[in-house]
Every structure is written in C-alpha cells, then in structure tokens.
Amino acid sequence: MDHPQIPGPPLLTGASISPHTLRHSKAMHLYEAGVPLPYIRDILGHVDLSTTEIYARASTEAKRKALEAAYQGIVTSDLPEWNHDASLLDWLTNL
Template sequence: MQKYASLAHIAYPDLVPSTPTPHTLRHSRAMHLLQAGVNLVYIRDLLGHVSIQTTEIYARADSKLKREALENAFSDLGITEPDVKSWEKDPKLKAFLKSLA
C-alpha cells in the first residue's frame, strides 16, 4: 500500500498524503459507504463504534455531496441552470475555498 500511496502522492501532492494511516483508511471507507447511500447506523456498526456521534465525525459531507445538495436546492426553487461554475473562473476564490477544507 505504501508503494501506491507514494505514487499517488507524486501525482497529486496536494491531495494525497505521502503516508497512509489507519485513520485515513477508516475515514475513506466511511466516506465511500456514505456516498454509496449506506445508512449511517450500518457504517457505525462496520467501524465498530458504540455511539453514532463518533461515526458522524467520519461521515462529514464531501465536496460532491455538498455540490449535489446545492444543485438540488436550486432545482427546488425552480432555477433550472444555476451558474454553479462561476467560482472556477476566479483563482483567488478557488484558493480560498480550498483553504477551507
């Protein structure tokens, strides 16, 4: 696993840590299960947590889920084509948004 983590880190140094940790693997797995629509209670059981509050720490929404929620909010308001990509044209805003992660 270290070999592939090192290769991924070389390709994407800002996104991939150079050394994977057990916590990173647990968090990644929890996020993949959440994105697949698995109920948080089942994720809690798979991770071996006693409390659902502990699992909620792992299950923070990622950018894709946040974007989908925003797009759904626009469609609920009757706005068919929101300008959700306007931020991509502003490098300063992009850097600021990335710093929030």
C-alpha cells in the same frame, strides 16, 4: 511473450498513509454510496452514532448535491471542464 505496458494508478511509494486515513476514506465512500450511517457505525465499531455522524457532515459530495438541488439551473453544462485544461492541471500538480 512480451506484454505491452499498461499504465497503472499513480504510485504511493513513500506516502504516509495511516490506518485511520484508510478507515476514514472507506467510511466516506460507503456514506457517499448511500450506506446508512448506523451500518457504517457498526462496520467501524463506533459505540455512539454521533461519532459516525462526522462522515455525514464532512461529505463534500453530499453538500454539492444539496446545493445543486436547491439551485437548479444555475450550474449549466456549458461550463468548461476544468479537468481537461492541461495548463490548469499542470499548475495544480506543481503547487
């Protein structure tokens, strides 16, 4: 029985991803999901909370939310969706 091909995520063949990159990414995802920093510290095995606080400083999503909350009404829903602009996406892909 033939099964239709289902497109999957982009392949990471040949990508150089270190264990530290995976830890950092998971910590950022946990932080952005609202997991408190002391829990993330414990998961990562950091001794000092200040080591874990880098994730709070680095979170672009948290920065975006803070700016949107401070400047309500400036960013409206009538802005074009950049991720639907095929020519822009092609240009970014070929950088």
